[in-house]
Amino acid sequence: MPWHATTEYLAGLERRLTPPLDPALRGVAALATPPPSSMTDTIVPAALRIEGIHKAFGTFVALQSIDLAIHPGELVCFLGPSGCGKTTLLRIIAGLETQTSGRVIQNGRDVSNAPPAARDYGIVFQSYALFPNLTIRENVAYGLVNRRRDRATIEARVAELLTLVGLPSSGPKYPAQLSGGQQQRIALARALATAPSLLLLDEPLSALDAKERDRLRGEIRMLQKRLKVTTIMVTHDQEEALSMADRVVVMNHGVIEQIGTPLDVYERPATPFVADFLGKVNVLKATCVGSGRYRVGSIEIATPTNGIATGEAVRLYLRPEDRLLADSGPVESMPNAFAGTVRHVDFLGTYCLASLDVDGFDGQRMIVYFSLNQTHELGVREGARVAFALRGERVRVFGA
């Protein structure tokens, strides 16, 4: 239970940490029992609320009417292509950038105009930003020393954090003596040292090599769940966002395209951009023929999507894996059964993507997913014929 857990986390902070928590927040924590049933429940007070944030650099509009509520203890990913405004939004939350208009409310406190130091968060950057001339111990203690804690308390806290990030003996080393992944763990420890109520991660894994990135991805998520610290992570890597986040905020051109769980945004993309940006997608030009049926080329696809005027031009978005193959039954007798000729096969390790000329599609190619086993069993190779059925319920319909 995330909310319950947050209370525990805050109590933990109380014990360990010095600066008294915001009294308003403590009041909220006391009132918050019993825990609400769902995180999205409207009565849960937001750990962070963003209202109508607008940011312009000269004539360039970086962010446009951004509204967002982040619940205590959840990990939210801002996902989008570079230049979509996700980092700008994070920096506004951190107070490193000033919004043109709009408000940032943290734990019920309006921090819209507060300087960074008057807000309560820890931050980790892509570049680690560890102080090179200070030891790991001194880096982690950097924010603690400033709070005039006695030496033993600081030492204990540093040791605790180094253990937490799995580098208990690295204290006397310098950052340059650690690998990239280790440095990023230390940056995480430094950000968590003062037990902030909010953790901001700005592309924390982008500078690491693939193996290290995968490992750290899991570790950060585990740590975040263990500490129940509200976390915002900025990333352009959809795999990272889908695998780590409780909720994903998909952004493009300074606006939020969709907010939802990873499964939501992948399976039920709200806009063509989201469908296109996350994973692979086939886009088919079609015309609505009424009662949820759409004509592609010379044949029709049946979907549950109604409400589009007959005769209207639309685009159907469907993923390469939204199909049934012969290994799960006689596809010819299923609804939306098609056959096609394989024109090209991309071998991608455990799976293949085959480009098909589907009979009746009149030249619109379609990419279909085959597991490696299916590739062998169904004899998928250039020139081969393949039968399949589309999962009509998965098809997303957008205006042309």
Added chain:
Amino acid sequence: MTAIAAPQPGPAPRSWALTSETIAARGGLILVASGLFVFLAAPLAALLMRSFEDKAGGFVGLANFAQYFASPAFARSAGNTLWFATLTTLLTVPLAFTFAYAIQRSCVPLKWLWRNIALVPILAPSLLSALSFIYLFGNQGVFKGLLPYFGLTTIYGLPGMVLAMTFSAFPHAVMIMLASLSLSDARLYEAADSMATSEWRKFATITFPGARYGLISAAMVVFTMAVSEFGVPKVIGANYSVLAIDIYKQVIGQQNFQIGAVVGLILLVPALVAFCIDYAVRVRQKALLSARSVPYAPRPSRGRDRAMLAFVLLLSTAMLAVIGMAVLGSFVKVWPYDLSFTLNHYTYGFEEAGVENAYRNSLTMAAWCAVIGAAVTFAGAYWLEKTRGADFLRPVVRLLAMMPMAIPGLVLGIGYILFFNAPWNPLNLLYGTMAILVLSTVVHFYSSSHLTALTALKQLDNEFESVSASLKVPFYKTFWRVTVPVCLPSIIDISRYYFVNAMTTISAVVFLYSPKTMLAAISIVQLDEAGAIGSAAAMASLIVVTSGIVTLLSFAAEGWLLRRTQGWRRSAPVR
């Protein structure tokens, strides 16, 4: 519950510490801006205004310009100055290019030695080379007899000026060419080799185009130095009049400040043009190489390497001979008639001319410049690049910080007299003090130091300040604990640069010294005018040796520092 969760509007609480941090951030920038304004922009404005005034201070429009342009002296001086600067550039840049080519693109042995010898002239005032050429080829010169072989009758005048100026400007051109030739992508040469390209074609299509911007940049730097050079024409120029000497005569000789101001502005024109060309070129050079380029390593080639070694040896010997000649001359009774050893030039010589305090003054001034200059420049660059707030000031500060590079010292010097000697100026108590010498020198050499500081600061992660803000550590604490220690080698570089330049400079301070604050480099002019060439050489030698020792000490300090901190400097963070 919803009521509690609702935001409580109103300003965020700000602690006193935060306010003071904001004040420190903005105040620092305002301080830098006002410093540059008072000690750079205002004197230049005073110079500009005075050029439109008559002796009594009334506005006369362009009358001063008309008067000066009409005088025969102007046409001669302007033509002479351009001719002198052009010849110097044409001689210096090819020599510097070849020298740098030998070091970067051939396999000559002992590269570090040649590189350092090439930089030695920086330690000497430009007057020293002029004195040496007089010793070597002057009326009593040992090699005077060689002059006719080069089609010369005398070294005094243009020939001596060009030679002495080439010596002084050489290290500056070499540094630019070394940097320019070090930037090259080995893969371009590999690609050329794979297509069986001849050496000459590789040079013409890869090496030379790659160094083109460096060549233009070096030419502009040398040209500007020569245009605004005062010491060399003063000592060896004889009757060959140039603009820099005209200014000196107008201002010091005739107290004619308005014509001095006019000449100063004229001098500013070629300097500004050269600066703009150089600036445009530098901006373009940045885009020339990608971060992924593979550095080029030359392979041995017998003929080329031998030719290059011969060239480097010849030039290095010549340079050491020029320095050595002045030092030798300072220990000899009467060159070349009585070659017996004496220290008189260092003792009685200085006393007789009344410049016995000049060397000590120079040391004091150089030390102050090293300390104050490094502190101000580095802190200024930090405030400019790493703090937030008062953003409208930043472009102004950036422009002002780069301006001194385009302003000849003489022009700055006259501006200082006009501004700080004005009766209405509360700062006129500075006039005639050591302080004004230090201030003018720091401003005069601000741009290069500023660039060094910027380069050092840009190597730091941009997010250090953000991280410390999130940890509620004020930026000035991070400045002391992280920024300064990491940048210390560069700060030492800046300090050394200020010290050496303060020891050798004449141009701005020649208008600003008082008898009490006579400086070593200026005293050379005085000793030379008084005919005490031995003492002039002695003073020049003292300056070279002092600059040399300080340079070696700073290298030692940097080496010690790097060894001590190699634990964390060992490798750059993996990106």
